[in-house]
Amino acid sequence: xxxxxxxxxxxxxxxxxxxxxxxxxxxxxxxxxxxxxxxxxxxxxxxxxxxxxxxxxxxxxxxxxxxxxxxxxxxxxxxxxxxxxxxxxxxxxxxxxxxxxxxxxxxxxxxxxxxxxxxxxxxxxxxxxxxxxxxxxxxxxxxxxxxxxxxxxxxxxxxxxxxxxxxxxxxxxxxxxxxxxxxxxxxxxxxxxxxxxxxxxxxxxxxxxxxxxxxxxxxxxxxxxxxxxxxxxxxxxxxxxxxxxxxxxxxxxxxxxxxxxxxxxxxxxxxxxxxxxxxxxxxxxxxxxxxxxxxxxxxxxxxxxxxxxxxxxxxxxxxxxxxxxxxxxxxxxxxxxxxxxxxxxxxxxxxxxxxxxxxxxxxxxxxxxxxxxxxxxxxxxxxxxxxxxxxxxxxxxxxxxxxxxxxxxxxxxxxxxxxxxxxxxxxxxxxxxxxxxxxxxxxxxxxxxxxxxxxxxxxxxxxxxxxxxxxxxxxxxxxxxxxxxxxxxxxxxxxxxxxxxxxxxxxxxxxxxxxxxxxxxxxxxxxxxxxxxxxxxxxxxxxxxxxxxxxxxxxxxxxxxxxxxxxxxxxxxxxxxxxxxxxxxxxxxxxxxxxxxxxxxxxxxxxxxxxxxxxxxxx
RNA sequence: UGGGGAUUGGUGUAACGGUAGCACGACUGACUCUGGAUCAGUUAGUCCAGGUUCGAAUCCUGGAUCCCCAGCCA
Numbered sequence: 001x002x003x004x005x006x007x008x009x010x011x012x013x014x015x016x017x018x019x020x021x022x023x024x025x026x027x028x029x030x031x032x033x034x035x036x037x038x039x040x041x042x043x044x045x046x047x048x049x050x051x052x053x054x055x056x057x058x059x060x061x062x063x064x065x066x067x068x069x070x071x072x073x074x075x076x077x078x079x080x081x082x083x084x085x086x087x088x089x090x091x092x093x094x095x096x097x098x099x100x101x102x103x104x105x106x107x108x109x110x111x112x113x114x115x116x117x118x119x120x121x122x123x124x125x126x127x128x129x130x131x132x133x134x135x136x137x138x139x140x141x142x143x144x145x146x147x148x149x150x151x152x153x154x155x156x157x158x159x160x161x162x163x164x165x166x167x168x169x170x171x172x173x174x175x176x177x178x179x180x181x182x183x184x185x186x187x188x189x190x191x192x193x194x195x196x197x198x199x200x201x202x203x204x205x206x207x208x209x210x211x212x213x214x215x216x217x218x219x220x221x222x223x224x225x226x227x228x229x230x231x232x233x234x235x236x237x238x239x240x241x242x243x244x245x246x247x248x249x250x251x252x253x254x255x256x257x258x259x260x261x262x263x264x265x266x267x268x269x270x271x272x273x274x275x276x277x278x279x280x281x282x283x284x285x286x287x288x289x290x291x292x293x294x295x296x297x298x299x300x301x302x303x304x305x306x307x308x309x310x311x312x313x314x315x316x317x318x319x320x321x322x323x324x325x326x327x328x329x330x331x332x333x334x335x336x337x338x339x340x341x342x343x344x345x346x347x348x349x350x351x352x353x354x355x356x357x358x359x360x361x362x363x364x365x366x367x368x369x370x371x372x373x374x375x376x377x378x379x380x381x382x383x384x385x386x387x388x389x390x391x392x393x394x395x396x397x398x399x400x401x402x403x404x405x406x407x408x409x410x411x412x413x414x415x416x417x418x419x420x421x422x423x424x425x426x427x428x429x430x431x432x433x434x435x436x437x438x439x440x441x442x443x444x445x446x447x448x449x450x451x452x453x454x455x456x457x458x459x460x461x462x463x464x465x466x467x468x469x470x471x472x473x474x475x476x477x478x479x480x481x482x483x484x485x486x487x488x489x490x491x492x493x494x495x496x497x498x499x500x501x502x503x504x505x506x507x508x509x510x511x512x513x514x515x516x517x518x519x520x521x522x523x524x525x526x527x528x529x530x531x532x533x534x535x536x537x538x539x540x541x542x543x544x545x546x547x548x549x550x551x552x553x554x555x556x557x558x559x560x561x562x563x564x565x566x567x568x569x570x571x572x573x574x575x576x577x578x579x580x581x582x583x584x585x586x587x588x589x590x591x592x593x594x595x596x597x598x599x600x601x602x603x604x605x606x607x608x609x610x611x612x613x614x615x616x617x618x619x
Numbered sequence: 620u621g622g623g624g625a626u627u628g629g630u631g632u633a634a635c636g637g638u639a640g641c642a643c644g645a646c647u648g649a650c651u652c653u654g655g656a657u658c659a660g661u662u663a664g665u666c667c668a669g670g671u672u673c674g675a676a677u678c679c680u681g682g683a684u685c686c687c688c689a690g691c692c693a
Contacts, residue, residue, distance in 0.1 A: 018633075045693055080692065145691050152689055156621045159689085190691055200622040202689050211691035230693045254623055254688050289624085291686095296630085302693095344642065346632050348625095351686055355630045358643045368656060403656070434654075443652060478652050489652050513630095580653045611654040 019347040021060070021288055025068065025245060028286070034244040038070030041243050042096065042103075043077045043118075043234070046088040046218075048302035049317040049324045050095045052338070052359070053293040059342035060290070061247055062101035073241055074103035075116040079233045081217035089218075091317070095325035100335045118237050119219040125228050125236055126180070128266055129191060129209060131278065133172045137265045138209060139165055140175040141192045148190075151197075152205055158198035159205045165194060179212055182225045186212045191226075195261065203258045207231055235259040238285045246287040250349065253289045260284070293345065294353040297508035298323045299515050299546065313550060314509075320587075320603050321509045321554050331506065332575050332585025332605030337366040356508070360606050367575060367583040367605065372400045372407060375445065375491040376563035376578040376602075378503055380419035382466040382495065383436075385450060388416040393494070396477070398446045412564050414447045417495040419562050421580075424490050425467050427455060432615050434487035436467060443489040445579060449475040491579045498562035501600040504587065505556040515546040563600070569593040570600060582607035 029036050040061040044054065065072035074096055078084050093111050096103070105114020132138040141164045143151065153159030167175070179189055191210040199205050209232040214225045238246045246259075263284045274280035294300060299308075300323060308314045308322070317324050320331035328338065341362040345354050375398075394414045401407035420436070429437040436442050441451040450469040458465055474481050478489075567576065572588040587601040 023635095043693095047693085077693070083692075148691075149689070154621085154689060158621095187691065192691095202622080205689085208691050213691085227691095229691075234693085250624070251687055252693090257623090291625090344631080348632070350625060350631090352631065355643065358631070361643060364655090373653080373655095399652090402653085432654095445652065486652090488654065491653075577653085577655085580655070582655095608653075608655050613654090615654080 017343060017346050020349070021064070021245070021247065021290065021347055022067075024286070024288060025064065028244070029068075033286075037242075037244055038065060038068035039073070039242055039244045040065050040070065040247060041073035041075050041116075041238065041241065042101070043075045043237065044092050045077045045080070045083070046085065046092055047080075047083040048088060048306060049091050049326055051300055051302075051305065051322075051324045052295060052328065052341075053300050053323075054095075055099060055325060055338050056293045056342050056345065056347075057247070057249075058096060058099055058101050059339055060347055063343075064245070064247075070244075071104050072101065073116055073243070074101075074106075074114070075118065075237060075241070077118045077230075077234070077237070078217070078219055079118050079228055079230060081213060081215040081227060084218055086218055091326060095329075098329060098335055099325065099338065116241065117219055118233055119217060121233070121237055121240055122220060122224055122228070124240060125233055126226075128236060129176065129228075129232070130173065132193070132209070132262075132265060133176060133191075134169055135265060135268060136169060136194065138172070138191055138193050139167050140172050140179070141165070141190050141206075142188065143190075145187060148208070152202065153197065155202070161197045162192070162206065165206070176210075179210070179226050180224075182214065184212055186214055188212070193232075193258075193262070201254060201257060203231065203255055204261070207258060231255055231258050232262060235262050235285070235287075236282075239263060239283045242283055243285045246285045248287060248289055249292045250289050250351070252287070256287045256289070259287055289349065290347050291349055291351050294351075295323060295359065296353055296356045296513040297510050297515075298356065299510070304546070307547075308509075313547070320504070321506050323509075330585075330587065331603055332367075332583060333363050334366050334370075334575075337363040340366065353514070355513075363606050364583070364608070367577065369403050370401075371575050371577040371583055373398070373402070373579050374564055374567055374576045375412065375493055376501070376503075376561060376576075376581065376584070377419045377421055377491065377493050377498075378505075378558055378561045378578075378581065379422040380498075380560065380562055381422045381425055381464065383418045383420045383425075383450075383492065384466055384468050385416050385418070385448075385471045386453065386468055387470045390416050392416065393497075394447075394476075396446045410566050412446060412566065413494045413497040414444075415494040415496055418444070418492045419495055419498060420467070420490055420492050425452070425455070425464070427464065430616070430619055435490065436469070441486050443475075443478050443486045444492050445489050446478055447476075447492070448472060448478070449480060449486060491581075493562045493564050497565050499565050499568055499600065501561050501563050501602055503558040503561040503584070503602045503604065505558065505604045507554050507556075508551055509554050510546075510549045511551045512549045515549045518544045518546075518548060561602075563602075567600070575605065576602075577608075580608065 025038060028034055042058050042061050062072045076089060093115060103114050107113035129138065141162045143162055151160040176191055178184055189212060190208045192206045192208055195204045195206055197205050208229050210226045210228055212225060213227050216222055263282065267281045269278040270276045270281040272281055309317055314321055318326035318330045320327055341359050395411035396414050397409050398412045399409055425436045426433055436452045438452050438454055441449055443449050448471040450471045453468045453470055455464050455468060456466040457463060570586045571593060572586050572590055574586045575583060577583050583605040584602040585605050587603050589601045591598050
């Protein structure tokens with residue numbers, strides 16, 4: 001029931017948590033660093049599908065803009081023509097929209113409206129590169145990739161300067177122009193920043209700014225054959241858009257000095273009023289790094305997710321077992337649940353792994369409030385009410401959602417032959433088993449008390465084929481006039497009215513909280529002796545990697561489940577609670593209502609908490 | 620043995636020199652026409668060693684451990 005507590009909780013849920021990023025922004029607002037302006041962005045590279053880790057970033061960035069009355073941009077970071085695809089662009093836009101983040105210029109009628117592209121700034125970046133050359137801050141280098149790598153030095157020793165480092169401005173300009181015109185083959189020249197080959201931060205050892213790639217870009221076609229590197233491009237993308245807080249993950253912390261350096265060298269000879277020789281200063285955003293999200297029992301890297309898709313371990317990017325936004329959507333998660341999850345995990349600089357149980361908790365919490373209840377039987381067992389008149393059908397009134405009186409009621413058909421869950425009958429009940437067993441009386445939800453009289457078995461296999469019971473007509477609706485109680489209530493469906501459906505049960509994709517943990521294998525390897533390193537090597541040699549921890553039971557398909565007839569016209573995406581079992585969502589594989597030969601397919605989103613399962617597990 | 624980060628219950632996250640709190644999990648119990656939901660409660664933590672202070676998770680010194688960086692990827 002909705003109570004005052006619920007309202008307080010939901011009010012609490014909308015309260016943003018405090019975190020170090022909000023503190024930095026508050027400080028900027030106190031000092032007036034950005035004139036009280038907050039402008040964030042989400043800048044994905046369109047080379048994969050978005051996952052729950054991206055959701056954290058989206059919620060953070062969009063949430064910040066919302067809270068501070070600022071703006072939020074969605075920008076495709078498409079600086080590498082060889083990796084990026086339109087399929088990914090489309091999925092990213094759909095996912096950000098579904099999550100509920102609204103970017104500047106977003107429109108209902110055109111998914112791409114307002115979406116920004118790094119590639120739109122290629123001209124400006126090229127101008128900046130020329131400026132850097134003219135300022136003596138960049139040079140064209142003829143070293144091959146291998147040579148650059150070799151002369152970079154190591155973590156503890158300085159690199160060597162390129163022999164092309166001191167070319168004249170004129171020569172650099174000329175060569176860069178030839179690179180741009182396509183006169184130079186891939187890999188033979190780069191434009192490099194002239195910084196310091198002895199810098200302790202490797203990113204500052206004359207990093208490459210432009211490489212030559214004769215490839216067709218999904219957005220700019222064949223207009224360019226030189227493409228900016230991330231480090232050169234990213235800061236300008238943010239600068240040009242007036243981003244105030246460039247929020248990114250921890251691994252870019254080492255890049256911040258370079259990000260700042262590039263903007264500063266462009267600002268050399270520029271002034272606030274534009275009177276400098278190079279004109280007006282460009283905007284300098286503040287980069288802030290936070291820890292990316294890790295979740296137990298799954299993997300999050302694009303490379304690995306791609307591998308799962310390509311190698312057929314899952315059915316696609318939107319497989320309901322995937323931690324992708326599209327997978328979670330298909331599974332039945334709600335944007336509200338994901339947003340609440342992102343709020344609860346907070347933001348910090350500590351690398352951490354969040355228990356997937358928290359995500360599941362957030363999903364249950366929301367689904368409990370919004371899902372209509374329905375009865376469905378996953379593993380059917382025939383229950384025959386021997387004293388119920390054959391051919392009689394009663395339509396029992398059932399509550400649609402006890403959490404929401406406004407959801408109303410519906411009628412569910414009851415008859416002599418029903419299906420109940422196989423788990424709900426035991427010929428020999430274990431301790432604390434309250435469900436149906438010979439001699440025991442239970443309630444059938446919204447119907448009658450029934451008392452078990454026995455069961456039929458296959459004489460060959462001993463398998464239970466049907467359960468018999470008698471009902472008490474005085475308990476119609478589910479209450480006994482004499483005040484007697486039963487210990488439990490079972491869900492059921494009328495055999496003649498039951499809708500046959502397919503149900504897909506999902507479990508964690510991996511069997512271990514940390515899929516990288518191949519320690520069992522290492523232990524086995526240790527039996528042959530050897531140090532930890534030797535064990536690791538042996539485990540690897542035995543082909544044991546993260547994929548060996550894939551859960552073979554992550555998908556279980558039930559072909560012969562039944563649900564009550566009221567859901568016959570459910571549309572793909574519709575969510576229900578199957579009472580006592582969990583939350584289920586209609587899969588797109590079902591086809592639309594009224595489609596010929598339609599057979600509903602349900603995905604199990606998440607189970608209900610199951611006290612009995614815990615007891616049974618202990619026994 | 621270079622540089623950059625980080626370290627609070629099982630997990631995640633607060634506390635900004637003044638009672639170590641919240642959430643998830645786990646465990647009790649109450650209630651219940653979902654063994655659901657709800658409610659009440661229990662459990663369990665400041666990486667280590669010194670120092671400053673009336674008082675330290677917080678400040679100082681030293682140490683330990685973990686993560687990131689040697690792509691013409693982002």
